Amino acid sequence: MDVKVFQFNGCNKCYNETLLLKEDSEYSIKFISDPKSWKEEKVNVSVITGYIVPDDLKQLSKIKANSEKVIAYGSCASTGGVYALANQKGHNVTPLQNLIEDSQNIKGCLGEIEELKLAIDGKEVPKLKNLCEVCSRRATCEYLDEIKRQIELDDSGTCFNDLGFLCSGFIAKECKEKCIDYNTPCRGCKPSIDRSGIRMLGLFGTLAGNIEIATEHSVKGATDKLADEDDDLTDGLPDIVGNFFRFTLPTSGLPKGRIPSSGTLLEDLFIGRLIEEVPLISGLLGGSKSISLTLKFIESYEKANEIKVSEQVKKFRSELLKLEDELQNAIDKEDSTKYKEVTEKIRKIAGNMNLSNLFFSGFKTKINDSDDFDDYKTHIFEIVEETYKNGSVEYKIDSDGILTEIKIKEGLV
Amino acid sequence: MSDCETSDEYIKERIQNIVVFMCNECGQGSANTAGVARMSYDAAIRIIRVQCTGQIGPIQITDALNNGADAVACVGCCLGACHFFNGNILSMHRIKLMKKLFKELGYSDQFVNQYTSRAAEGETSVGDFEDIIDRLTTAIISKGTIKDGC
Numbered sequence: 371m372d373v374k375v376f377q378f379n380g381c382n383k384c385y386n387e388t389l390l391l392k393e394d395s396e397y398s399i400k401f402i403s404d405p406k407s408w409k410e411e412k413v414n415v416s417v418i419t420g421y422i423v424p425d426d427l428k429q430l431s432k433i434k435a436n437s438e439k440v441i442a443y444g445s446c447a448s449t450g451g452v453y454a455l456a457n458q459k460g461h462n463v464t465p466l467q468n469l470i471e472d473s474q475n476i477k478g479c480l481g482e483i484e485e486l487k488l489a490i491d492g493k494e495v496p497k498l499k500n501l502c503e504v505c506s507r508r509a510t511c512e513y514l515d516e517i518k519r520q521i522e523l524d525d526s527g528t529c530f531n532d533l534g535f536l537c538s539g540f541i542a543k544e545c546k547e548k549c550i551d552y553n554t555p556c557r558g559c560k561p562s563i564d565r566s567g568i569r570m571l572g573l574f575g576t577l578a579g580n581i582e583i584a585t586e587h588s589v590k591g592a593t594d595k596l597a598d599e600d601d602d603l604t605d606g607l608p609d610i611v612g613n614f615f616r617f618t619l620p621t622s623g624l625p626k627g628r629i630p631s632s633g634t635l636l637e638d639l640f641i642g643r644l645i646e647e648v649p650l651i652s653g654l655l656g657g658s659k660s661i662s663l664t665l666k667f668i669e670s671y672e673k674a675n676e677i678k679v680s681e682q683v684k685k686f687r688s689e690l691l692k693l694e695d696e697l698q699n700a701i702d703k704e705d706s707t708k709y710k711e712v713t714e715k716i717r718k719i720a721g722n723m724n725l726s727n728l729f730f731s732g733f734k735t736k737i738n739d740s741d742d743f744d745d746y747k748t749h750i751f752e753i754v755e756e757t758y759k760n761g762s763v764e765y766k767i768d769s770d771g772i773l774t775e776i777k778i779k780e781g782l783v
Numbered sequence: 784m785s786d787c788e789t790s791d792e793y794i795k796e797r798i799q800n801i802v803v804f805m806c807n808e809c810g811q812g813s814a815n816t817a818g819v820a821r822m823s824y825d826a827a828i829r830i831i832r833v834q835c836t837g838q839i840g841p842i843q844i845t846d847a848l849n850n851g852a853d854a855v856a857c858v859g860c861c862l863g864a865c866h867f868f869n870g871n872i873l874s875m876h877r878i879k880l881m882k883k884l885f886k887e888l889g890y891s892d893q894f895v896n897q898y899t900s901r902a903a904e905g906e907t908s909v910g911d912f913e914d915i916i917d918r919l920t921t922a923i924i925s926k927g928t929i930k931d932g933c
Contacts, residue, residue: 572840575877583879591910594862596875596897603879610884623845625929628889
């Protein structure tokens with residue numbers, strides 16, 4: 371079967387993952403990293419990866435006209451993905467289904483290669499369980515007393531939401547990346563229902579039912595009404611867009627954001643995010659530089675605030691950086707066996723390809739069974755308002771820990 | 784954004800559909816009392832009766848806004864007087880989050896609101912309706928509504 375993989379804009383993590391299709395000899399597979407220079411020819415299946423903007427419509431219609439089937443692979447192509455957070459600042463990242471008809475979606479960041487194989491073969495993708503059903507943590511579904519932005523990692527048996535730590539597992543399907551296994555709450559890259567972010571927001575509103583909200587006396591109605599001022603609820607959730615709509619902003623049914631843009635798309639998607647979420651977002655941006663970018667964010671913060679980092683952490687981090695180079699080599703040579711080998715090594719340390727295990731001052735879960743976890747365990751860190759700089763990355767956070775300015779010199783886009 | 788004129792006629796023209804979810808107990812009760820007393824309110828108000836405002840959440844609000852509503856509001860029982868358990872408080876939490884969300888996207892937070900009323904006093908709900916229109920007017924003047932543009 372003739373398969374062509376097209377990489378549009380942004381992160382190329384899913385594009386790289388399609389290397390694994392080469393292991394199946396029945397496909398004649400070709401990778402096209404620059405769809406603009408593609409010469410039209412008939413194709414059985416076209417796989418679209420990366421985020422899409424309306425300007426790509428010309429290329430997409432060419433692809434659509436020449437292929438029997440079009441598959442949007444990964445969160446970016448199917449629901450907008452993490453790059454669509456820039457839509458908050460007026461950018462126009464669009465899921466594939468809005469531009470061309472009859473495309474099939476493989477959701478998830480990173481999309482699962484087994485599902486893609488089934489879709490290419492024309493077989494049905496099996497029905498998956500909800501993430502909460504396969505989660506090792508247990509929920510009590512009681513109202514929260516407070517919302518926490520960071521937690522100590524002692525309790526591994528209670529649901530994140532019950533601990534006051536927002537997790538979107540309710541609306542997500544089970545997945546391979548499984549951030550929840552690495553003490554990282556789910557952000558719903560693989561939604562099980564439409565408009566998942568909006569539904570999760572409603573559910574979280576209910577769970578937060580015990581938290582104080584501000585009310586005021588309405589002069590006209592002579593009764594109480596909801597007040598406009600900030601209260602415990604809004605202070606606990608400084609970034610609703612980034613937490614609830616990280617992967618699904620364009621498909622959520624919300625109007626397009628009108629915050630003025632202040633730079634490139636990559637910088638826009640970071641502004642307004644919380645400092646403790648930044649390693650998770652930069653890990654998602656993938657590409658060949660995701661590990662070094664994430665570590666630059668983390669290390670600049672640690673250095674400026676004199677957060678102690680143990681030797682063991684440094685060892686793991688340098689190992690990861692070495693693996694990043696090896697991964698790039700494997701991709702350049704289109705060597706699928708080597709790619710598999712290196713990604714397995716990265717997963718061993720970083721948890722998954724989204725680098726869920728990486729955090730400030732250490733790691734979130736035990737890496738080797740024989741290690742002493744206390745040696746490299748992360749702890750709650752204090753938020754300090756300052757400008758942080760490390761090589762090509764420079765960012766500024768305010769007293770709430772919200773990124774207000776950012777400069778990334780060697781761009782991923 | 785284009786410069787729209789904000790004359791009284793323009794604002795009046797812009798206020799066409801306001802969806803108000805009223806709970807079956809205090810909210811609707813108060814509206815009934817107002818009807819018996821022949822009080823009048825703006826014609827743009829469209830009342831939808833629900834069992835409890837606890838049924839209303841972000842899904843219903845975005846549905847209403849995407850289908851042409853200029854503003855959405857909930858009118859429930861007074862604080863601590865929900866006829867079920869705490870439905871009015873729960874929907875207040877959800878609406879507060881929606882207000883914050885619209886602010887984060889660069890819109891005004893004045894077109895989504897929650898009020899309370901007393902079934903025995905019709906003027907409470909009529910006063911709430913007036914407040915909804917006042918706030919929507921502020922949102923239109925500050926060009927913060929979803930349907931902005933001339």
